Amino acid sequence: MLFTKKSTKAVGDYAESLAEDFLKAHKVKILEKNFSCRSGEIDLIVKDKDTLVFVEVRYRKSTNFGQPFETVTKTKQNKIIRSAQTYLQKHPKAANKACRFDVISIQQGEIDWIKNAFDTDS
Numbered sequence: 001m002l003f004t005k006k007s008t009k010a011v012g013d014y015a016e017s018l019a020e021d022f023l024k025a026h027k028v029k030i031l032e033k034n035f036s037c038r039s040g041e042i043d044l045i046v047k048d049k050d051t052l053v054f055v056e057v058r059y060r061k062s063t064n065f066g067q068p069f070e071t072v073t074k075t076k077q078n079k080i081i082r083s084a085q086t087y088l089q090k091h092p093k094a095a096n097k098a099c100r101f102d103v104i105s106i107q108q109g110e111i112d113w114i115k116n117a118f119d120t121d122s
Contacts, residue, residue: 015059016043019104022111023055032087039082044104052097054084056117059106069105069114077101077118 020030023046031052032045044055056076058068080101088095103117 015106016057018106019057035087037083037086039086040079042083052094052099053102055102055104056080057104068107069103072103081120
């Protein structure tokens, strides 16, 4: 797909769709897409075996300005962590599960799944 004349939202939606298909192919169950709260948004919330995973999807057309995963700054990580805390408060049954934060990095047709990309202590 060429993204030259697509809106940022259309590109983001397409990248999230690719990530979702990729995760499903890896036997991961999609629980929620685009969870939104005051703190921010989480692209995908999934279950990987017995672990609840909060996934940030990043796309870059080229690597001229770095890798997609490099755009998940400390500020963005903190927003995702706060959003995950809100999710867990709204879903108390999920609060007892092991959790992790992953990044799906997409560029030039390649998808990289970075498990444990960051944690609440980083």
